[in-house]
Amino acid sequence: MNNINDITGMIFIGVGLFFDFFGCLGLVRLPDLYNRLQASTKCVTFGTCSILFGTFLMLGFTAAGIKALLCIVFLLLTAPVSAHALARGAHISGVKLWEKSVCDKYESSKASGSSGDEKGKKGKRT
Amino acid sequence: MKRRIIWLIGAIIILSILGIIIFYSIPILFYPDLPFVPFFQRCFYILLFCALFCLYRILKGPTAPDRVVAIDILGILIVGFCSVLGIPTGRSWYIDIGIAWALQSFIATIALAKYIEGKDFDE
Numbered sequence: 001m002n003n004i005n006d007i008t009g010m011i012f013i014g015v016g017l018f019f020d021f022f023g024c025l026g027l028v029r030l031p032d033l034y035n036r037l038q039a040s041t042k043c044v045t046f047g048t049c050s051i052l053f054g055t056f057l058m059l060g061f062t063a064a065g066i067k068a069l070l071c072i073v074f075l076l077l078t079a080p081v082s083a084h085a086l087a088r089g090a091h092i093s094g095v096k097l098w099e100k101s102v103c104d105k106y107e108s109s110k111a112s113g114s115s116g117d118e119k120g121k122k123g124k125r126t
Numbered sequence: 127m128k129r130r131i132i133w134l135i136g137a138i139i140i141l142s143i144l145g146i147i148i149f150y151s152i153p154i155l156f157y158p159d160l161p162f163v164p165f166f167q168r169c170f171y172i173l174l175f176c177a178l179f180c181l182y183r184i185l186k187g188p189t190a191p192d193r194v195v196a197i198d199i200l201g202i203l204i205v206g207f208c209s210v211l212g213i214p215t216g217r218s219w220y221i222d223i224g225i226a227w228a229l230q231s232f233i234a235t236i237a238l239a240k241y242i243e244g245k246d247f248d249e
Binding site (some may be wrong): 006010013016017020021023024025027028033036037040041044045047048051052055058059062063064067068070071074075078079081082083085086088089090092093095 | 209
């Protein structure tokens, strides 16, 4: 407990737990799929990265510590990609926005510009 | 007024559960002679509580994409859970489980997003 690395790692793990908890609270509390996705993905990704960095600080340059750094890299690469794919798929499949939402630029761009994508999809399905 | 009362009841329940987790040490799972056990017990229980929120959203979510979002978040939580378990038990292979779980959760979420979007899997 008197090592400075342990204390700093515990502080990092505490901050990560804070972010994780409020991200999951947003997952329950917010009214809409897109709001929930935005709040929970960003908060939980940052919180888990902070927990892993605290793990790296506590373990030092051992095999497990380097694996924790590698896991941070994987999370930062994969979590935003999967969240973006989910939001796009949900919007295309027709999940409604919250009724107090202000603007929906993806819907307007779909309506005005690229109708070729829709035609191609329909042709491929039949 | 009624919504405010419901909000207050929920806040009191959540804060009391957090207080029980933080101020009373509930012994489970860790051997007591290992280092850092009281801190990591509390981390363990707070992450379990977050997972309970995700499970609530999986059960109640009105549409299918809600459930997929909750599954994605649960996968990211389990990665942190593995790294928290890895330190006080002294077993370093928990972090290997975390890496494998992160990659597998990414592939599963991409596949489910494609499925929701209405495309085939090989596209």
